[in-house]
Amino acid sequence: MSHSPSLPDRPRLELDPEMSDAERLEAIRQHFRRIVQVNEELEDRLADAEGRRGELKDDVEQLKRENEVLKTSSLYIASVEEITDDGVVIKQHGNNQEVLTQAASRLDEDLRPGDRVAINDSFAVQQVLDDETDSRAQAMEVTESPDVTYADIGGIDDQIREVREAVEDPLENPEQFETVGVEPPSGVLLHGPPGTGKTMLAKAVANESDATFIKMAGSELVRKFIGEGARLVRDLFELAAEREPAVIFIDEIDAVAAKRTDSKTSGDAEVQRTMMQLLSEMDGFDDRGEIRIMAATNRFDMLDEAILRPGRFDRLIEVPEPGPEGRERILEIHTRDMNVADGIDLGVVASDLDGYSGADIASLATEAGMFAIRDGRTEVRQADFEAARDKLRDADTEDEQVINYQY
Ligand SMILES: Nc1ncnc2c1ncn2[C@@H]1O[C@H](COP(=O)(O)OP(=O)(O)OP(=O)(O)O)[C@@H](O)[C@H]1O
Structure with a gap:
């Protein structure tokens, strides 16, 4: 030079x-x-x-x-598990490996368990990712006012009455409970086979009590948001507090609250942490105002009894598969906007649908309408319902064949 x-x-x-x-x-x-x-x-x-x-x-x-x-292309994503005197415990996304590491000194103050962070090749924490609102948005479905009403739900009138008592009344008349001196149930658990209207019921009660509906799916917490479950549960309750009156609905709660198994994989530890967070949120829930908690499961037998203790999900409501009358009512609901030919007896159609859930009946009605359209007609006939039933049955058998083939 x-x-x-x-x-x-x-x-x-x-x-x-x-x-x-x-x-x-x-x-x-x-x-x-x-x-x-x-x-x-x-x-x-x-x-x-x-x-x-x-x-x-x-x-x-x-x-x-x-x-x-x-710098940006060489960083990996991880979640902070714990902050100890010896350093930060992080868990890498993807392989779930836990590592004790250090954070860049400028981040020392900022880190909190549950944070998503970027780490370099030697696992040192370089950056805190500001995605809180992002994964919140992805993990939770928030509806100011769902459009489902009790009149849209067929065949489970007793369950509607029970849910109204346990959720709607305490939201609308909290004083009445206070005066009488009874505690409303802490949490309402709906259990029963898939597609019987559990989600609808939770949406309808939120709608009819003018509450915000906030849904989180247990299965997504453990599959999609690995390492973030506990934080998202905390966020869920925080969000409900911001939006009260609110109905929290945790679908497929069995995914985060199943009985403990013998295996001690890190996946289990993560699920345990999520469940512990849920229990602690519910236990600390006494004075949180106008928030009601509901959950649903198709696998009641799998649930850890810890979540059913008093003060947690202490009101159980079974939502069964509909019987003939219930099926007829559901069929009426799903055909009320359809141009159905005069003289069709929906009772006869329904009596042939043994084992159909509400969701199956909804698909059957749509499929019957499709048959009419394919045939160039503007009204739906009895034969369309029969054709739809045969088609759905064939599709079901095919699914079973695929399953048999796989196993
Ligand atoms: N009792 C019912 N009355 C009217 N429609 C119903 C009923 N049950 C289910 N359906 C129809 O099936 C759809 C799915 O129902 P929903 O999601 O409420 O069932 P679910 O019990 O929560 O099922 P899953 O356990 O699979 O989540 C609804 O959108 C509705 O169209």
Whole structure:
């Protein structure tokens, strides 16, 4: 690298006391010329230096950009499990490996268990990811006012009455419970086969009590949001407090509240943590105002009894598969906006649908409508329902064949 030549010396004016006035004047003139010359020289050098500085600045910007790219492309995602005196315990997403590591000193204050963080190749925490609102949004379905009403639900009138008592009444008349001196149930657990209207029931009660409906699916907590379950459960209750009156609905709660098994894999530990968070939220729930908690499961037999203790899910409501009358009612509901031919006896159609859930009946009605459309008709006939039933039955058998084949 070449060194820049040194700067020109500062010109000096040397006057001899012996000099005549004319000589002095000449010396001053020369000094002046020299100053002008040095000044010009310095200005040139300054212009050169500015140019060079501009080039270096561009180089720095370029390097900064490259550095950013390198930094971001080489970081992995993990969740903070614990902050100990020895360092931070993180769990990597994907392989679930737990690692004791350190955080960059600028992050020391910011880290909290449950945070999503970016780690480098040597596992050091580099960055806290601000995705809280993001995964909240993904993990929770929030509806200000769901459009399901009790009139949309068929065949489970007793269950509707029980849910109204346990959820709607305490939301609408809390004073009444206080005056009488009874505690409303802490949590309501709906259990029964798939597609029988459990989710509908929770939505309808939220709607009819003018409460915000906040749903979280247990299965997603353990499959999609690995390492974030406990934090999302905390967020769920926080969100409900912000939006009260609110109905919290945890679907497929068995995914986070199944009986403990013997295996001690890290996946189990994660599920346990999520369940412990849920229990502690429910236990600390006494004075939280206008929030009701509901959950649903198709696997009641699998539940850990800890979640059924008093103060937790202490009101159990079974939502069974509909009987013939219930099926007829559900069929009426799902055909009420359809142009059904006069004289069709929905009771006869329903009596043939043994083992159908509400969800199956909803698909049957749509399928019958499709048969009419394919046939170029504008009204749905008895034969369409029969054709739809045969089609669904065939599809079911095919599913079973696939399953048999797989196993
Ligand atoms: N009792 C019912 N009355 C009317 N429609 C019903 C009934 N049960 C189910 N359905 C229909 O089936 C759909 C699915 O029902 P829903 O999601 O409430 O069932 P679920 O019991 O929560 O099922 P899962 O256990 O599979 O989550 C509803 O959107 C509705 O169209």
